[in-house]
Amino acid sequence: MENVPQPNKPEEAKNSTLIEKIQQLGQTNVPHMSQDSSIHCLTIVGQIEGHIQLPPQNKTTKYEHVIPQIVAIEQNPKIEGLLVILNTVGGDVEAGLAISEMLASLSKPTVSIVLGGGHSIGVPIAVSCDYSFIAETATMTIHPIRLTGMVIGVPATFEYLDKMQERVIRFVTKHSQVSEEQFKDLMFAKGNLTRDIGTNVIGHDAVEFGLMDDVGGIGQAMKKLNELIDASRPSSENGDEGILQ
Template sequence: MKDIEEKDKSETQDTGDSVSQNSKHLIHCLSVIGQIEGHYVLGETNKTTKYEHIIPALVAIEQDRSVEGLLIILNTVGGDVEAGLAIAELIAGMKTPTVSIVVGGGHSIGVPLAVSAKHSFIVPSASMTIHPVRMNGTVLGVPQTLSYFEKMQDRIIHFITDNSRVIESDLRNLMMNTEELVLDVGTVIEGEDAVRLGLIDELGGLGDAMDCLYKMIEDTKMRYT
């Protein structure tokens, strides 16, 4: 029994999630922090969120009848594009009531993760960086490579616009902005701007996100009977 408890504790530390047992509703809190680690293992000095831990955690939450809602707390610099998009797609497809809140930053692939929940919040001091798809390492300068980047970027843009109120042309303009970042292309937006653009649903803090999730739970029929 002790070994099982230690294993559960270790898994909780790996995924950075927690469940509050003594509350109005049983909420699962999932944190997405640091870099999204996908197909390649990042260095030991990097704080990462591993998608091989997050994916089974989401499956467990979705099938657990006792878990009534999911709160996703985001403070990420981005990371592996396909891994981040895969997590975002899974969250968007959940029947469980979901609310996300961006604290600190929701940069790069963190943007699709933020909008993947059924309702999204951002604190006033948080920021989000919107930029084109990038790749590390050697890149072949051929038309096929550019075509691949364009297709990947379109997938991200369509996901964001499908799951938020942002206008596609506005999003593309923010991505391709060359006048704000000194050594990069893109735009950094703060909390109020993210809401004004329709990228995030609401400006607020943890209490606001919890109230929204509680209301969503109470207004939603049981997902599994």
């Protein structure tokens, strides 16, 4: 009787898990499985989904997927730095601010890069990292907080949106070089967007305004992140013998 090769069940299970992670997170590995690199890449694409589930045809980044990843990055000693890649139209304000606050509070070096676009609530996420890059052709749309295109007639709703808007302004100005006055000017400018208010900032302009630190691509971002990682390591690992005088 011929020996029929038996299926490799551990390998099949591994492949099944890998496919599931690709479908759910859009990436092939999660922080606790990263073995070949000390840098983890977090992608934030499409629309940031918060408390309300978006239609299935929308490309989304779900904050309940992102937040556990950031926690795992902080806990995993093998991960020394985080690269955040953004190409987002924005989305849920509170979910975006939650992600921004978590990135800003990480103890490990972080670098962000805006490719394509980092619009609306994507702006706080972009500036939350230790150093930020924007591609030369990438854009960032800065506009006031709004729920829908309808006129807000309830004073309580307006006050709520106004306070939420102040939270965004405080966060952005705290984590970038842009002044509050300049950021508000960009936010409330007229004529830059058709039938809307706000400003569409492109590449070098974002750096000139102080929103982003530099113009560059993935190569420059990786180089900067490696520099930050080297600087964060103990002096003995950087070649400093620490000889006492």
